[in-house]
Amino acid sequence: QDQLDWIEHYPATDLTLGLLNNKLRPESDGTTFVAATEADDGAALTMQVLKLLSGGEPVGFNDLRYWDPREGLYWFVNSGALAPYFAEGRHDSLRGSWSERQTYMYFREGGGTSSVVVRVPGVVTWARFSYRNNQIYLCAGRGVTDVPTEQQWRERSAKCSPDWPHWYLRLCGRVEEQLNTNHPMTVCGDYLAELKALAGEVGIPFECYDHRSPDEIERGAKL
DSSP: OOSHHHHTTSOOOHHHHHHHTSSSSTTOOSOOOOOOSTTOHHHHHHHHHHHHHTTSOOOEEOOEEEEETTTTEEEEOOSSBOOGGGGTTOSSOOTTEEOOBOOTTTOTTOOBOBEEBOOOOSEEEEEEEEEETTEEEEEEEEEEEOOOOHHHHHHHHTTSOTTSOBEEEEESSOOTTTOSSSOOEEEESOOHHHHHHHHHHHTOOEEEOOSSOHHHHHTTOOO
């Protein structure tokens, strides 16, 4: 879970969590195993739903780290637990992923990262089950992955944990003042309609923060 009650005594679990969320891993049966870090139950529920809607594809656990208004980019940079799949969108290779020892200042007992720079182009759906006034609700939206060059990634990550996974997204709506968590989950593809239908079926509120479509974002529309 990588919170203080764990990492003061044991190595961080990010490498394990990243590999569990990947189809290709030691002793794998070809399926992903949802595992959310930081004991975030709302994240785990969201990841399982996105996994099922996408036909078993890996789901990204993220931290909403930074909004770049000049570039119109959201930086999703978590503590080191993103599936290697997201490096190139492949289930037959770990190429493009790497592991580093977690920062000693915080992770005294060690543990490795499962790190990638996400370079899978196309539409992404983010979602999150959360709570407001003691009621569960589902919020979601879409975006497009911004695939950085090696130089762009080095310049960006130099300011923000280069040893951790980085996913740069042009979202279809502003979310930083809407979410009541810094953990939005992501999956490749457009599943917004399915998520809305699911919320209606189980009788919980659904919120979408999109103001643009993915096509408009890909054509250069600004938020």
